Amino acid sequence: MKRDPIEALVMDYWDDATPPERKRELKQELLAAGYTEAELNDLKRFLISLDDMPVPEPGEELDRAFYRMLAEETAKAGRKTARNGNKPALFWKRIEQQLMPKLGYAFALVFLGWVLGTWVTPGAVGGSRMERMAAEISEMKEMVMLAQLQQDSPSERLKAVTLAEEWTDADAKIVTVLMRTLDSDPNVNVRLATVETLSRFTDNPVVRRGLIESINRQQSPLVQLALAELMGRLQEESAKPELNRLLENKELNYAVRDRVSHVVSML
Amino acid sequence: MRYGTGLAMSSACCKTAVCIVLSISCGVTWGQSSPPAKKTISIHLSQPGQSGRLRIHHYKGSITVNGYDGSLVMVTAAYRERGAGEGERKPGPELSAVERNNEVTVYSDSERYTVDLDILVPRNMDLHLQTYDNGVIEVANVQGELEINNTNGPVTLINVSGAAVVSTVDGNILVKFAGVTAGAPMAFTSITGDIDLTFPEHVDMLLKMNTDYGDIFHDTRLTVAPDKSGTSMKIGVLNRGGTETLIKTLNGNIYIR
Structure with missing residues (x-):
């Protein structure tokens, strides 16, 4: 708790950009606040390791996702632009967009028919049906x-x-x-x-x-x-x-x- | 019921506007009127070339119908020689006809006098003919459904094809088929008359026959066996069998050729 407001000072202390006079002042203050020399060194190592941690680069996956979204947008925008795009991919896209809803409805209807059929024909025992x-x-x-x-x-x-x-x-x-x-x-x-x-x-x-x-x-x-x-x-x-x-x-x-x-x- | 010319026409017209009265609109031609007094009318069919129907409910006298290649129905009526019990009568019989949707109905005064009808029809014609007394019914060269009743006289159908339903009480039935409609049941029945039927060579038929006091004669094409269901019927099978035809007489013989 005691250190929280002071942590910023620690960062400043170890920052290379900080001028040496300011560093000395900071060291005085930090030691006054209760930090030991060893603690300060530990903190320094920690900060360095933070710097060394790899920052992920914008990779291929991001590109692909971006282009996919772009393609979707262009497909929506109109066929003229879509034609210039990746043809097989767009073909599947179109199937997905145009056929899937219909298939969905068809399956829903078949299912509805089946449900109604089983409801309407009560006690469908073979003999009574005959x-x-x-x-x-x-x-x-x-x-x-x-x-x-x-x-x-x-x-x-x-x-x-x-x-x-x-x-x-x-x-x-x-x-x-x-x-x-x-x-x-x-x-x-x-x-x-x-x-x-x-x-x-x-x-x-x-x-x-x-x-x-x-x-x-x-x-x-x-x-x-x-x-x-x-x-x-x-x-x-x-x-x-x-x-x-x-x-x-x-x-x-x-x-x-x-x-x-x-x-x-x-x- | 009496079908006087004027009366029948006017009442028919009043009832339905569709009704076409023909003795006027289709031209009445009177026969050359020296004795014996005859009257002839020609009737146009409203759909010439298509199958038609002729309907005659006759009382006394004969009906002769012949199929020909024309398209008109031509009816000639003549009084028979005056019978002993008949009083004075007009020089020629009353005769009229009504055509509606290719169905021709012929009326005459045969209820009072013996009238013989001689008729030419297009070959493709259903016939519904009926007479009670004092006459024969003869039909030749017609194709269609033939419904024929002659209570006290014979019925003769020669070179006809289609299906026939024939009944007499005291007359013989003689039919020579040129062809029969597959799947159409037929019936030939009489009380005292013989029933003599000739079928084409390869026709498939199932005949249910019964005569109480007569005999059944047939050629080798026909196999005859008693009916299994317990009636006095005999079942005859021609070739592969088929639709049922009823042949029944009480006193007459049955001939199947």
Whole structure:
């Protein structure tokens, strides 16, 4: 503590530039302040060693850093100046500046998609995913079928009706649509094919009842016949009243009448 | 329903402005009117050269349609010899047609009188023909989708290609295909009629056939086996099989050639 203000004097004392008279004065003062001769010599050595410590020169690294910054600045300033610079380096620089942000966005989007995907598809267990896919496929098939049934072409409508034949079970919507087709499609053969398709779903009581109710709504002998024969095949006793009502119809085709009476007698 | 000329036209016009009424705008040509009284109309298609459609809901009488190289639809209507139960009638049948987007609908007074229609159409034409009584339906040299119903008479289709959906109650069905549209289901059904179908040599088809009191006749190209799903159907495979074709008659025979 005591020496702090005096240290400057020590430096002056050992400085070669200090005149000898001043040096002598300083030595008096320093000795008075409590420094010993030995201490002063130690300090002198210390100061000399400080002088000898190497001061780093501005090296190559500094140059490179400086030129890099310069190049960046010139690149920013415009292509005209950049062209005169180091070409491969500038090429990479440009990639860095122009492509990297885009790549960054792309990766961010992919990641976002992945995150959303995992969030939106809950409990993505293999089995349930397959079930869902199957459900979606059958939904699409239904849509195709409904659209085809609206077509003007009877061949397209036949296609729709036979498409439904492949399904193991039909949901309520399909059953309703097929029932409506059975009762109101303008083409006999489409209605006939609909009987054939609905005959695959007769485990469903709604389908059975619908088929029975449809018997007396049919004008075409071909469809009347197909429905009666189906009732015979199913041994559907509850169809008897409707079949009897059909037999009461005086306009019933004679060949169909024969078949229907035969079916009724077998029930 | 009755399609009297004036009535049908005016109501159609009132309903839709798009509707083009043809018996006037496309030139009505009356046949040389000495007996038997005939009437002819020619109809321009709005998109000539493209496939069209002819729709006739006929009641009594025949419909004969022939494909030709022209672009007009030409319809000739004639009263048949007066039947015993028919009263007085006009010298010539009522006949009119409406064209809209290449679809031609022909109206006549066949509900009251037996009217025979003789029609020329461009070859590329879908046909939707229907008659109930007292007539035959004959079609030749047409390519397209053929939807044909003749309740009490035969249907004969010769040299046709495309897809056919044909039904009769008391008439035979005879079809000679020049070609069939792949992937289009077809159906031929009757109660008492025979069904006689001739397919081109290399066609791939799957035939579901059923006759209760008749027989199935076919050449060696066709292999026939009972349907596995328990129905009384017989399954016939032509070449590699393909889209399903339904062939069903109660009393008639089935011939596949």
